[in-house]
Amino acid sequence: MSKYVFYAPNPTSTGFLTEEESFHACRVLRLRSGDKIRILDGVGGLYEAVIDTIDSKKTNFVKLQILEKQEKPAFQIHLFVAPTKQMERMEWMVEKCCEFGIHSIGFFTSKNSERKEMKLLRLEKIAIAALKQSKNLFLPQIKPLTPLKQLIDSMEPSTTNQLLFAHISDPPVGNLGKQIKLNNSYTIFVGPEGDFSSDETSLLFDKKYTPFSLGKAILRTETACIASTHAIHLLHE
Amino acid sequence: MSKYVFYAPNPTSTGFLTEEESFHACRVLRLRSGDKIRILDGVGGLYEAVIDTIDSKKTNFVKLQILEKQEKPAFQIHLFVAPTKQMERMEWMVEKCCEFGIHSIGFFTSKNSERKEMKLLRLEKIAIAALKQSKNLFLPQIKPLTPLKQLIDSMEPSTTNQLLFAHISDPPVGNLGKQIKLNNSYTIFVGPEGDFSSDETSLLFDKKYTPFSLGKAILRTETACIASTHAIHLLHE
Numbered sequence: 001m002s003k004y005v006f007y008a009p010n011p012t013s014t015g016f017l018t019e020e021e022s023f024h025a026c027r028v029l030r031l032r033s034g035d036k037i038r039i040l041d042g043v044g045g046l047y048e049a050v051i052d053t054i055d056s057k058k059t060n061f062v063k064l065q066i067l068e069k070q071e072k073p074a075f076q077i078h079l080f081v082a083p084t085k086q087m088e089r090m091e092w093m094v095e096k097c098c099e100f101g102i103h104s105i106g107f108f109t110s111k112n113s114e115r116k117e118m119k120l121l122r123l124e125k126i127a128i129a130a131l132k133q134s135k136n137l138f139l140p141q142i143k144p145l146t147p148l149k150q151l152i153d154s155m156e157p158s159t160t161n162q163l164l165f166a167h168i169s170d171p172p173v174g175n176l177g178k179q180i181k182l183n184n185s186y187t188i189f190v191g192p193e194g195d196f197s198s199d200e201t202s203l204l205f206d207k208k209y210t211p212f213s214l215g216k217a218i219l220r221t222e223t224a225c226i227a228s229t230h231a232i233h234l235l236h237e
Numbered sequence: 238m239s240k241y242v243f244y245a246p247n248p249t250s251t252g253f254l255t256e257e258e259s260f261h262a263c264r265v266l267r268l269r270s271g272d273k274i275r276i277l278d279g280v281g282g283l284y285e286a287v288i289d290t291i292d293s294k295k296t297n298f299v300k301l302q303i304l305e306k307q308e309k310p311a312f313q314i315h316l317f318v319a320p321t322k323q324m325e326r327m328e329w330m331v332e333k334c335c336e337f338g339i340h341s342i343g344f345f346t347s348k349n350s351e352r353k354e355m356k357l358l359r360l361e362k363i364a365i366a367a368l369k370q371s372k373n374l375f376l377p378q379i380k381p382l383t384p385l386k387q388l389i390d391s392m393e394p395s396t397t398n399q400l401l402f403a404h405i406s407d408p409p410v411g412n413l414g415k416q417i418k419l420n421n422s423y424t425i426f427v428g429p430e431g432d433f434s435s436d437e438t439s440l441l442f443d444k445k446y447t448p449f450s451l452g453k454a455i456l457r458t459e460t461a462c463i464a465s466t467h468a469i470h471l472l473h474e
Contacts, residue, residue: 092329096460096463099454099456099457099460100452100454100456100460100464101454133455133457134454134455134456135454135455136454175471175474177471177474215337215470215471215474217336217337217338217371217372217373218370218371218372219336219337219371220336220370223333223336223337226333226463226467227337227467230463230464230467230468231467231471233452234412234414234452234468234471237412237414237452
């Protein structure tokens with residue numbers, strides 16, 4: 001099986017790699033016509049193909065064969081986080097959550113938010129690199145910065161989607177293992193370094209969001225995201 | 238309770254903050270004589286004290302009172318990892334493992350190691366910052382780069398210390414939850430990006446180290462360290 005893995009959306013209909021992936025295949029890996037590659041479509045499919053023509057702008061592949069197809073993940077994680085001041089912390093969070101496996105990552109502004117704008121393109125590239133590295137099958141959607149209230153108001157808890165938020169309190173609320181129902185979809189909110197404001201916390205409770213604890217230690221925002229994502233994976237092992 | 242937390246080894250005998258902590262107290266936080274502070278001794282103790290004299294080189298404190306003292310953690314994690322080429326990845330790993338709580342982090346050279354030397358001072362500073370941020374009580378010891386074989390040969394499994402290593406195999410071995418006995422001490426080895434060599438893996442098996450899996454996704458070295466540390470904490474919740 002080829003060790004060269006690429007991301008290509010809709011490989012069955014396009015038949016080629018994007019310019020970025022072509023550049024990597026041609027200039028970095030120095031692949032040639034006839035070389036075998038593997039392709040992730042980001043929506044559950046892993047394929048094998050053979051390079052037909054290749055240059056640094058476009059790579060056409062032929063003999064596309066499916067190796068694995070997962071129609072729907074057993075559970076889904078949709079994370080929303082108030083971005084940290086240092087963009088680097090969000091980049092690390094996206095990389096690590098994608099390595100574990102996650103289905104979307106969105107950002108919100110709130111009272112104690114430290115960052116009011118975000119460039120998503122770099123995060124999307126990090127997510128693609130982590131997908132290829134981890135061999136996960138689902139590429140997360142990276143969603144733009146949106147006011148917290150707008151997000152909260154737009155969602156309804158349902159039997160197939162649990163709405164949750166990381167909550168620091170004394171005594172602590174239950175941890176994720178106690179608060180979630182397995183094999184479900186989880187929409188998780190993680191607040192900024194200064195936490196949700198008391199109005200925001202009240203709104204989350206009013207709208208029936210379930211609070212959860214991440215243990216005794218005070219975690220940084222990006223660590224809380226990584227811990228929540230990893231905990232849900234462990235609970236499904 | 239004061240929101241200003243400092244790290245001071247042996248506060249009962251010294252009565253002062255280090256130069257680095259004094260600089261932070263004096264120049265960044267602009268604390269004054271009479272201000273209350275909290276002190277972590279890194280070996281299970283949390284104290285409150287009052288600043289007596291303060292300048293950017295030395296801060297003396299008085300009225301030291303113990304707030305919390307944990308004699309011995311319920312479990313201990315001792316991690317050994319082959320450092321990554323990018324030092325930044327090791328810095329993140331140290332920060333995240335310290336936030337979750339860890340008791341020592343050591344480094345080893347092995348066949349597929351990408352880095353043959355390491356400066357530990359910066360990692361020690363990161364560990365102290367994460368200790369203060371997380372309010373954990375134990376500062377991990379940061380141990381120097383040592384050849385893998387030397388480390389393996391120096392250790393014996395015992396009923397109070399389990400020796401483990403992250404192992405990728407098909408079919409996978411059991412995950413940490415299956416392989417560990419709770420409330421113990423865990424010495425965990427995580428290999429380099431190219432994994433342990435087959436000779437190294439054989440040696441680990443010969444010496445009765447227990448293999449464990451971290452799930453289906455292929456994790457980067459630093460992610461495997463974070464995942465192992467976090468998983469052990471979750472198992473003890």
